[in-house]
Amino acid sequence: MALEDALARELLEAHPDAAAAVLERLPVGEVAALLDAAPAEVVAAVLRHMATPSAVACLGRLAPERGAAALAALPLDTAAVLVRRLEREAQEPLLAALPPAAAAPLAALLRYPERTAGAVMDPRVLALPEDLSVEEALAHVQRTPQHVLYYLYVVGRARGLVGVLNLRELMLAHAAAPLGAVMRSATARLGVRDGLQAVVAHPGWRGLHALPVVDEAGVFVGAVRYETMRRLAADADRPPRIEGPLGTLLGLGELCWIGLAGVVEQLASARARPAPGGSAEERRDR
CATH class of the missing domain: 1.25.60.10 (MgtE N-terminal domain-like)
Structure with missing residues (x-):
């Protein structure tokens, strides 16, 4: 096979x-x-x-x-x-x-409850204390670049969100300056329990690639990516079934796919069928 x-x-x-x-x-x-x-x-x-x-x-x-x-x-x-x-x-x-x-x-x-900002955010996004220097912040970014979403969020020592910088602003800032002196105020934010409709409709998406998420006390807990928002919007606004000639054309395309997909169906059935010496699960357990 x-x-x-x-x-x-x-x-x-x-x-x-x-x-x-x-x-x-x-x-x-x-x-x-x-x-x-x-x-x-x-x-x-x-x-x-x-x-x-x-x-x-x-x-x-x-x-x-x-x-x-x-x-x-x-x-x-x-x-x-x-x-x-x-x-x-x-x-x-x-x-x-x-x-x-x-x-x-x-x-x-x-x-967090399903269908809220807290349930779709990325909690791994990097946020650093406002009294950290720009040089120290850049070192953190270099160590964990996968956790930086276009922006570096700035927090107080109690983790409350106080500001934000984009990466260009961070790289151009004076190395010895504290983040609190070079950051901008983070006015655009989502509440951790905001519903998905509020997440998608937030006006901050007009100019930002990610929105920070804070809890009821203003503590930074993560960020929602623009890509996530787009996926949520697409799921909530799926187009209706296409009728007429275009729908017929798409149906013919599906029939072509089904011919190929028969291979997948047959292989799935063959894998699930018990073979001599016991079932697939039993053989895996041996």
């Missing part, structure tokens, strides 16, 4: 959205067996394009280590949505299998 394996993986990697639509029609056990053999990044891409109930069902059938690897490859807010919907007995081993670097930020999102 080497050729079928390679072809199925290619289809999953190149067309995760279409593959997800096909796999949703199959029994969850067959889908889980197929995804169990795919790389974590491919599993994450397919789960991201599945309807949430189908994605949750598949995630719950994967071995905790495999499910945890897929969660770590998903956008943080998407991972939180899926974990929230798992049964507790499936949640606990999955979270326990996550590495600390992925478990801690995910736990931060799960503390």
